[in-house]
Amino acid sequence: MKIRRWAVPLFFFLFLCFIISMAVTLYPVAQAWLSPAPSTYFMLKEPSVTVLPHKRLEKRIDLNHASLAELMTLPGIGEVTADAILIFREEHKRINYVEDLLEVRGIGQTRLETIYERVYIGE
Numbered sequence: 490m491k492i493r494r495w496a497v498p499l500f501f502f503l504f505l506c507f508i509i510s511m512a513v514t515l516y517p518v519a520q521a522w523l524s525p526a527p528s529t530y531f532m533l534k535e536p537s538v539t540v541l542p543h544k545r546l547e548k549r550i551d552l553n554h555a556s557l558a559e560l561m562t563l564p565g566i567g568e569v570t571a572d573a574i575l576i577f578r579e580e581h582k583r584i585n586y587v588e589d590l591l592e593v594r595g596i597g598q599t600r601l602e603t604i605y606e607r608v609y610i611g612e
Contacts, residue, residue, distance in 0.1 A: 551611035552584045563604045570595040584610060 550559050552574070560571035570593070577593045578584055587608055590596045 549606075550608050552587065552590070552608050553578065553611050563607055565600045565603050586610065 550563065555574075557568070557571050557575060560566055560574055561568060563571075566574075573593050573595055574590065577589075581589075584590070587605060587610060588601070590601055590604075591598065
């Protein structure tokens with residue numbers, strides 16, 4: 490029996506395609522099978538992100554009900570800017586969005602980004 494020249498490379502090509510498709514199909518199964526149990530995994534692995542405790546303990550301030558003293562606890566907000574926020578809130582009856590603070594004199598984009606996570610809009 491005579492084997493054609495193109496038959497052997499074709500066979501190896503098809504075999505390679507089969508191996509690749511099996512590897513792609515079985516990769517998640519193999520990954521789950523080879524990884525340690527979840528409890529062991531979390532005990533052995535070092536945390537990759539450091540959570541700062543002050544981020545979790547910070548009190549968020551309601552912009553529609555905050556007093557002058559509460560507003561002054563925000564980073565970068567002094568007495569003058571806190572007073573300007575109170576005046577803005579009285580003139581507009583309420584603050585609808587945190588981004589409305591950009592209209593307050595003394596608050597720019599950078600300062601708003603600093604306090605954005607520490608404030609919210611209450612009822």
